[in-house]
Amino acid sequence: MRYIIIGAGAVGGTVGGRLAQAGREVVLVARGRHLAELAEHGLRLRVPEGESTYRLPAVDGPGPLGGLRPDDVLVLAVKTQDTVSALEAWADAPVAGGGTAAERLPLVCLQNGVESGRLALRRFRRVYGVCVWLPSAFEEPGVVSAAGSPLTGILHLGRLPHGTDDTARRIAADLADARFEAPVVPDVARWRYAKLLANLSNAIEALTGTRDTEPAQALYARVRAEGTAVLAAAGIGYPSAAEERAARDGKVTLVPLDGGPRGGGSSWQSLARGTGTIEADYLNGEIVLLGRLHGVPTPLNELLQRLADRFARERRAAGSLPLADLIRLADEAARPTG
Incomplete structure (x- = not known):
């Protein structure tokens, strides 16, 4: 699976960097100076074992990707107030083989609060919620930090409004390889x-x-x-x-x-x-x-x-x-x- 991190700030950047460190394919989505730094110098991730730089594809939306792949996972990590604009930008993006992102791809809401899942379910067929327990910071373009050890964070994961499936378990397995604990739960809303x-x-x-x-x-x-x-x-x-x-x-x-x-x-x-x-x-x-x-x-x-x-x-x-x-x-x- 390829992870497209929509909002590569504190939480999104940390998850994207850790997934890349674990050998997963990652695309970062950002804007402004942060996007420019990611594109030119890569993502600098500061964690307890040191600082690393990950040179990953960085884009401002689906256009530069030239279409999405059937194995893509969209990870929505913008603040909730930016959710609607992000959904509008990505929902109709075409997927190779036919259909749109909203019709075919899983969307993971890696956000605080509970409203983002409701907004996403209006547009996307397959929505997953995450209870984000991930101390992290983004205060400088191109740089994010996460001070958690031995785990970087704990991310309870499940389908919205409820349930689990194989996709959730595959995502959880990738997160586990990336220094997160990601319990797959049928009632993720109660954790949120x-x-x-x-x-x-x-x-x-x-x-x-x-x-x-x-x-x-x-x-x-x-x-x-x-x-x-x-x-x-x-x-x-x-x-x-x-x-x-x-x-x-x-x-x-x-x-x-x-x-x-x-x-x-x-x-x-x-x-x-x-x-x-x-x-x-x-x-x-x-x-x-x-x-x-x-x-x-x-x-x-x-x-x-x-x-x-x-x-x-x-x-x-x-x-x-x-x-x-x-x-x-x-x-x-x-x-x-x-």
């Missing part, structure tokens, strides 16, 4: 909802620069409580904390990387790079949406969504909101009115 709850802290880190201090953790507990209440009202299940610990403990330990960038989650990286967008609409915003659908108040998630969107739109610096100010705003938002 568990990750969604964890990702509710992304906006806290992006705005304030921290999520590990005691006050930040206390705020996150309040934000997460809204999330769990919403999922309960919606009848959506997810793994318990004990099940998550059993799946992950001791498998991915962060190792300081020489010359590596300052660590930070995906939302922090969006603000740090000044991209102008952020995925809060599909993380905290997913909880807000479900809360409105099921009659559960979510003032803290609504606050984080609104602030994260504003900071991204105005290109404010990552971590520039004092945590004390965010806590004050959260207290005000949660205060009963009337």
